[in-house]
Amino acid sequence: MGFFSKFRKKSPWILHYNTGGCNGCDIEILSALAPRYDIERFGMLNRGNPKQADILLVTGPVTKNCKDVLRRLYLEMAEPKVVVAMGACAHGGGIFRDFYHVENGVNNIIPVDVWIPGCAPRVEALIDGMVEAIEIWQQKSKEKEYLRDHENIIKTLGVEDDD
Amino acid sequence: MINVILTLLAPIIGGFVYGIERIVKARMQKRVGPPLLQPFYDFFKLMDKRPLMIHSLHALMGIMYFIAEWFALAVLLLGNDLLIAVFFHVIAVLALVIGASSVRSPYSVLGALRELMHMISYEPLMVLMVVALFLVVGSFDIRDVLAYEGYPILRLPLVFIAFLLTIPMMLQKSPFDIAEAHQEIIGGPEIEYSGPFYEALYTGKWIEYIYVFTFVFLFGGSHYWLGVLLVILAFLFINLLDNASARLDFRAMVKFAWGFLIPMAALNVILLALWQ
Numbered sequence A: 001m002g003f004f005s006k007f008r009k010k011s012p013w014i015l016h017y018n019t020g021g022c023n024g025c026d027i028e029i030l031s032a033l034a035p036r037y038d039i040e041r042f043g044m045l046n047r048g049n050p051k052q053a054d055i056l057l058v059t060g061p062v063t064k065n066c067k068d069v070l071r072r073l074y075l076e077m078a079e080p081k082v083v084v085a086m087g088a089c090a091h092g093g094g095i096f097r098d099f100y101h102v103e104n105g106v107n108n109i110i111p112v113d114v115w116i117p118g119c120a121p122r123v124e125a126l127i128d129g130m131v132e133a134i135e136i137w138q139q140k141s142k143e144k145e146y147l148r149d150h151e152n153i154i155k156t157l158g159v160e161d162d163d
Numbered sequence B: 001m002i003n004v005i006l007t008l009l010a011p012i013i014g015g016f017v018y019g020i021e022r023i024v025k026a027r028m029q030k031r032v033g034p035p036l037l038q039p040f041y042d043f044f045k046l047m048d049k050r051p052l053m054i055h056s057l058h059a060l061m062g063i064m065y066f067i068a069e070w071f072a073l074a075v076l077l078l079g080n081d082l083l084i085a086v087f088f089h090v091i092a093v094l095a096l097v098i099g100a101s102s103v104r105s106p107y108s109v110l111g112a113l114r115e116l117m118h119m120i121s122y123e124p125l126m127v128l129m130v131v132a133l134f135l136v137v138g139s140f141d142i143r144d145v146l147a148y149e150g151y152p153i154l155r156l157p158l159v160f161i162a163f164l165l166t167i168p169m170m171l172q173k174s175p176f177d178i179a180e181a182h183q184e185i186i187g188g189p190e191i192e193y194s195g196p197f198y199e200a201l202y203t204g205k206w207i208e209y210i211y212v213f214t215f216v217f218l219f220g221g222s223h224y225w226l227g228v229l230l231v232i233l234a235f236l237f238i239n240l241l242d243n244a245s246a247r248l249d250f251r252a253m254v255k256f257a258w259g260f261l262i263p264m265a266a267l268n269v270i271l272l273a274l275w276q
């Protein structure tokens, strides 16, 4: 918690990734950027680049193809970072639950900090979730964060001594 | 004195210019837009990220870009040869290109190649503009240009228009934001920078604003009110164009620069030379 941490809440940059949802949530995100809600008022930008983003906004049930991409996006983001899962299908599958091609939600792949309920959530709910995410983000430190079952992954890959 | 202050405070003033630009852009889209100090909030936030780098050359070239950009501005403002300032700007852009093409990300390499296309398009025009100013004023020195009694804009209208249309190429604005192309190659050369290293690029861009608008200011000669007016008009025009147009292909940009802008500026220079 240094001098600069105070300014975090003023400029959260968002990385938005759709992991195979119906696109409803993505339309809501776009409408949050548009004149009516204009989340750039709060300094939020949709960066589309994991290296420069602070908040990973995930929608969709995580299809098997998207799994590795999602994990990679998460690992490429520089700490401190927060993950926000938006919409019912990001919380365990929603209407896609137990389909043959999905992983049943974001939490099975990467650790989620904030959940935004709804299918599709309203833009107000999205902004509310972002405010919540910023509060969590301010508590985080610059330490490296790992995936959920980090030890197991390291063991299966056989790279214990590789930092 | 004022030029020393302007040089030293260039990143701060550039940040304000960028903040104003973001507000103006938002208002043009009927949005409220971020607060004026938003670029500085971003700056402080990026200081607080975990530093990650690809390899040291890449990070070094990002910082080189910032330093060379600042140096080019210093050369320009502290009363030196205009041509030399133009060439130092080339060094800044080259640092960016070398850094971007030293990583394996295809978007970064693509961005670097497109950045070179930008350079091919606007550098000849910069040189032509400096030559045109020389023909009018009789000196490459910025102090002589700023002490010139007449109105350079009246004798170089076509050069001014050509330069106005090259500003989007230099500042990465639509329709010529080809190297940066946020929806397409996600920032181009800057894609692999993160945290404190991205900051160098982010701030270098602010300095570039000052650099470009200083050249616009020169068209006012010793009439500073005219220079300020031209800068404000150019600023609004660039933002309007940025909001109103879509991105072009890089071929269209090079064709436009070499087929239209450079002949136009050259015509003005030739007429001027014949006249004198």
Ligand code: SF4
Residues within 6 Å of the ligand: A021, A022, A023, A024, A025, A026, A059, A060, A086, A087, A088, A089, A090, A094, A095, A118, A119, A120, A121
């Ligand atoms: S939560 Fe509903 S609206 Fe959102 S992507 Fe899933 S199915 Fe579509």
